[in-house]
Amino acid sequence: MDRRKFLASLSVGSLGLVGLSNAWAEDSVTPVLFPVPTNTGISGKVVVVGGGMSGAAVAKYLRLWGGTGVAVTLVEASPSYTSNIMSNTVLTGQRTLASLNYTYDTLVSHYGVTRVNARVSGINRTDRYVSLAGGGTISYDRLVLAPGLDFDLMPGMSSLAEYETRVPHAWKAGPQTQLLRNQLLAMPAGQNVVLTIPKAPYRCPPGPYERVCVIADWLKKNKAGSRIIVLDANADIIVEKENFSLAFATLYAGVVDYRPGCNVTHVDSANRVVTYDQVIGGIAKAAAAQVQAAVLNPIPPQRAPQLLKDAVLLHADPLKPFAPVNVLSYQSLADPLIHVIGDASLTTQPKAGHIGNQQGKTCADAIVRLLSGRPLNTQLVTNSACYTPITATTATWLSAVYQYQYDPGTGTGTMVILPQHNNGKAIAASSANSDNYQDMQRWFTTLMGETFS
Numbered sequence: 001m002d003r004r005k006f007l008a009s010l011s012v013g014s015l016g017l018v019g020l021s022n023a024w025a026e027d028s029v030t031p032v033l034f035p036v037p038t039n040t041g042i043s044g045k046v047v048v049v050g051g052g053m054s055g056a057a058v059a060k061y062l063r064l065w066g067g068t069g070v071a072v073t074l075v076e077a078s079p080s081y082t083s084n085i086m087s088n089t090v091l092t093g094q095r096t097l098a099s100l101n102y103t104y105d106t107l108v109s110h111y112g113v114t115r116v117n118a119r120v121s122g123i124n125r126t127d128r129y130v131s132l133a134g135g136g137t138i139s140y141d142r143l144v145l146a147p148g149l150d151f152d153l154m155p156g157m158s159s160l161a162e163y164e165t166r167v168p169h170a171w172k173a174g175p176q177t178q179l180l181r182n183q184l185l186a187m188p189a190g191q192n193v194v195l196t197i198p199k200a201p202y203r204c205p206p207g208p209y210e211r212v213c214v215i216a217d218w219l220k221k222n223k224a225g226s227r228i229i230v231l232d233a234n235a236d237i238i239v240e241k242e243n244f245s246l247a248f249a250t251l252y253a254g255v256v257d258y259r260p261g262c263n264v265t266h267v268d269s270a271n272r273v274v275t276y277d278q279v280i281g282g283i284a285k286a287a288a289a290q291v292q293a294a295v296l297n298p299i300p301p302q303r304a305p306q307l308l309k310d311a312v313l314l315h316a317d318p319l320k321p322f323a324p325v326n327v328l329s330y331q332s333l334a335d336p337l338i339h340v341i342g343d344a345s346l347t348t349q350p351k352a353g354h355i356g357n358q359q360g361k362t363c364a365d366a367i368v369r370l371l372s373g374r375p376l377n378t379q380l381v382t383n384s385a386c387y388t389p390i391t392a393t394t395a396t397w398l399s400a401v402y403q404y405q406y407d408p409g410t411g412t413g414t415m416v417i418l419p420q421h422n423n424g425k426a427i428a429a430s431s432a433n434s435d436n437y438q439d440m441q442r443w444f445t446t447l448m449g450e451t452f453s
């Protein structure tokens, strides 16, 4: 893929509103901030819950495209945002957590978003307000939910505190990322890391395999004789199979021990022992096998936060614990005044920060249209991209372009990969190399800058 077109696609997003989007100098990551218009004639009160990849984007673009008449309140539990993207490189010491920190300063000072640093504890759909954990309520004309994910306990665990103190999942960047880094540093050479991968769908499809690669690279250099044992609940590597298989078999031969089809039945977090069954091609390969870890990194199954369950916004099937939406507007199918974006929503697109940014823009455009009585844009195109470090100096990437497709049979629409884009399949880099690594740094800076400033 052409790098310039790819970076440009970030700001174009899903909309026909290119001219209103921020401009980016072609070889610079410095944004040119457009003013919030005062003359759109549109008004409304929108509350956004969660200021991550999708929530920050929707807050910004609601003001940029809706104008000063659209009052946007962003309620975020943390004082600032720590990016999950690139957080695997904190584990290897290539980045610090502080370098992944983003504030809401520009959203407030330039775009005029009202920021509330609080956790939303409840949603009253009848009277249209949200309750704050510390007390107080905020009313809305439209509510956008962008709270990311909750993490389940692994079988055998009894408290989420076990992730905080003993066996960090680090699938939300923050203190657990630092804990995992410290555990890797403290681990004796020759002992093993065990990493478990949940069944898809989960946040960032290539992310666990990326983590395996960067940890393996680090073990090779820092902990002679150590291995990383990967217990994958999926039957096979779910994305970029060629690139990851090649890395496991060549670069990391003898370091990565990849075991597909593993159903974890028990995690003893105190002793870091994992019990699992392994089924390959319908045949049980190992029953009740156990592995002992020096460092245990269980990536748990994930679901939309309890807040959405309490508000009865989730799919009726417990195996799909996310919020069904109309992908033209991200309106919840249970409540048209509530929009759900990012990882908490149920769509055919991956749970990823790049797509969260695109969903934020799509949702902002849809709300502006709904507030002004205009029809939704059915010519919707979004794109997803993930860069993946394979070593400390090389990376691969995966990208897909989605288009809205209406099915008259069911009366609903979905986002499908453009048939002309690699025969309707995501496209992956042909190999891991250092050019991709450089592009990854630019992509990340551009995506984060575009989302938070």
Ligand SMILES: Cc1cc2nc3c(=O)[nH]c(=O)nc-3n(C[C@H](O)[C@H](O)[C@H](O)COP(=O)(O)OP(=O)(O)OC[C@H]3O[C@@H](n4cnc5c(N)ncnc54)[C@H](O)[C@@H]3O)c2cc1C
Residues within 6 Å of the ligand: 049, 050, 051, 052, 053, 054, 055, 075, 076, 077, 078, 081, 083, 084, 085, 086, 087, 088, 118, 119, 120, 121, 146, 147, 148, 149, 170, 171, 172, 173, 203, 204, 207, 305, 307, 341, 342, 343, 344, 351, 352, 353, 354, 355, 356, 385, 386, 387, 388
């Ligand atoms: C290791 C790793 C690597 C990744 N790499 C990539 C990558 O290369 N490319 C990519 O595109 N994606 C990547 N991702 C995925 C990406 O980080 C997520 O998909 C993305 O952050 C989801 O965006 P979101 O807006 O749904 O949620 P988040 O970004 O998680 O934001 C949710 C926000 O909501 C807040 N919140 C939650 N509940 C409440 C509440 N009740 N009240 C107030 N605030 C609340 C949280 O504090 C948080 O700030 C990666 C993820 C991981 C873990």
